Amino acid sequence: MGTHVAAAEQTSAGTAAQPDSPTRTGLLIIGASQSGVQLAVSLRALGFDEHITLLGDEDHRPYQRPALSKEFLQGTVESESLIFRSNEYWAEHNVDLVKGEYIVGIDKEADGSGVAHSSSGRQFPFQRLALTVGARARKLEIEGGDLDGVLYLRNADDALALKARVGDARDVVVIGGGFIGLEAASSLQKMGKNVTVLEFGPRLVGRAVGEETADYFLQAHRARGLDIRLNTSAKRFTAAGAAGNAVAVAGVELQDGTVLPAQIVLVGIGVLPNTQLAEQLGLTVDNGIVVDRFALASDGTTVAIGDCANMPNPVPGSAPGERIRLESVNNAIEHAKVAAYSLTGRREEYAGIPWFWSNQADLKLQIAGLCNGYDQTVLRRDEARGKFSVLYYRLGQVIAADCVNAPLDFMAVKNALAKGQNIPAAAASDPATPLKTITTDS
Numbered sequence: 001m002g003t004h005v006a007a008a009e010q011t012s013a014g015t016a017a018q019p020d021s022p023t024r025t026g027l028l029i030i031g032a033s034q035s036g037v038q039l040a041v042s043l044r045a046l047g048f049d050e051h052i053t054l055l056g057d058e059d060h061r062p063y064q065r066p067a068l069s070k071e072f073l074q075g076t077v078e079s080e081s082l083i084f085r086s087n088e089y090w091a092e093h094n095v096d097l098v099k100g101e102y103i104v105g106i107d108k109e110a111d112g113s114g115v116a117h118s119s120s121g122r123q124f125p126f127q128r129l130a131l132t133v134g135a136r137a138r139k140l141e142i143e144g145g146d147l148d149g150v151l152y153l154r155n156a157d158d159a160l161a162l163k164a165r166v167g168d169a170r171d172v173v174v175i176g177g178g179f180i181g182l183e184a185a186s187s188l189q190k191m192g193k194n195v196t197v198l199e200f201g202p203r204l205v206g207r208a209v210g211e212e213t214a215d216y217f218l219q220a221h222r223a224r225g226l227d228i229r230l231n232t233s234a235k236r237f238t239a240a241g242a243a244g245n246a247v248a249v250a251g252v253e254l255q256d257g258t259v260l261p262a263q264i265v266l267v268g269i270g271v272l273p274n275t276q277l278a279e280q281l282g283l284t285v286d287n288g289i290v291v292d293r294f295a296l297a298s299d300g301t302t303v304a305i306g307d308c309a310n311m312p313n314p315v316p317g318s319a320p321g322e323r324i325r326l327e328s329v330n331n332a333i334e335h336a337k338v339a340a341y342s343l344t345g346r347r348e349e350y351a352g353i354p355w356f357w358s359n360q361a362d363l364k365l366q367i368a369g370l371c372n373g374y375d376q377t378v379l380r381r382d383e384a385r386g387k388f389s390v391l392y393y394r395l396g397q398v399i400a401a402d403c404v405n406a407p408l409d410f411m412a413v414k415n416a417l418a419k420g421q422n423i424p425a426a427a428a429s430d431p432a433t434p435l436k437t438i439t440t441d442s
């Protein structure tokens, strides 16, 4: 994602903060991606004037991930357009961007200060610490899993490795019918590949959406020519060439013995939050780094946000004590704002309603709210216009919506949730009725 190195940017071969004379930064942000970048930007917007070090292990300048399975994979956007901020921005805002340093250990004092140690032997002393370490791809541990061409898609290097192989591949097997798998499968199909998606479970997209939406996506993708196999798992990956010296993947053997040809296998079976540093620090960890409403971890000084954090469900009206770990751009941004307030001594809770998008072929899904615990759904389907929405209700109150190619429905539900309003179920089922015209004060 570009190679230019400016004043504010250091690589692992950089000269600042040498092991023998490390300078203490005001805030060390470990993880230079969506939430880490937003935290630094929000802090400057709030007037935080201490030095910030934004450190990450990747060799690229911080970039937006969503395009990796979509436009970037398809080659319709350049890597430069994915970069969040210019080097000049970081320099002007007194932020040192450190690339290519993986933090392996942290010594921390009760007042929140400490020293982080990287695998290259560098030390990064800090006054305050933020963990924005995100998540990593869950690995599929089956025979042949280390063959060349068995790939994952979490970061830019993964995307570059996938792109480098696509030209020579005819058949691709995508393992996992979640968002990333379906986005990449749609992109690869658009690029002329013969794509098969294997989903272990009985429906697509796991628990992130309800049954109607999962069924809709299954039918829509099949109608567009994707070969999707539910309740199907891979037994092993087979290799090309003579046994013993072959390294490239050639196929996927299913549990029933069927072998699907594959020059690329893309595994998208979910992610695991990066909690290693938090565990080493003795912070409470439970499906992510446990934080309070103000993004503070159990030591009361470290902030943890984004994909790595497990937080109280921010949706108004959610069950007391209910916790959630969200994996979305919107959450990384909103959670970073909460942490920025905390670090500047203010207490502000998560604002807004969680929302998410996923583009798969011409299917533009937007999700407002969280559908956990729904007891009723209302379907709005306009076949002629290719629009589809499901509204989720709990005790008569709308709590979420999945909207495909229906941005007005999405906006209406998102606005209603933000204002604590309702969209009565009885009136919502006619797709010709704009939802905003039937929104009521609850």
Ligand SMILES: Cc1cc2nc3c(=O)[nH]c(=O)nc-3n(C[C@H](O)[C@H](O)[C@H](O)COP(=O)(O)OP(=O)(O)OC[C@H]3O[C@@H](n4cnc5c(N)ncnc54)[C@H](O)[C@@H]3O)c2cc1C
Residues within 6 Å of the ligand: 030, 031, 032, 033, 034, 035, 036, 055, 056, 057, 058, 064, 065, 066, 067, 068, 069, 101, 102, 103, 104, 132, 133, 134, 135, 153, 154, 155, 180, 274, 277, 305, 306, 307, 308, 326, 327, 328, 329, 330, 332, 355, 356, 357, 358, 359
């Ligand atoms: C292919 C793809 C497509 C996506 N599409 C969408 C979408 O359409 N819509 C949407 O809302 N969301 C999407 N997402 C999810 C979204 O990108 C993430 O929710 C978001 O990136 C989370 O940001 P984060 O900063 O919390 O974590 P991450 O982006 O995971 O960043 C964490 C960073 O910390 C680094 N790191 C970890 N440990 C260490 C360490 N010890 N030392 C130094 N550095 C470390 C990691 O390498 C990484 O760079 C997509 C994600 C992917 C991978």
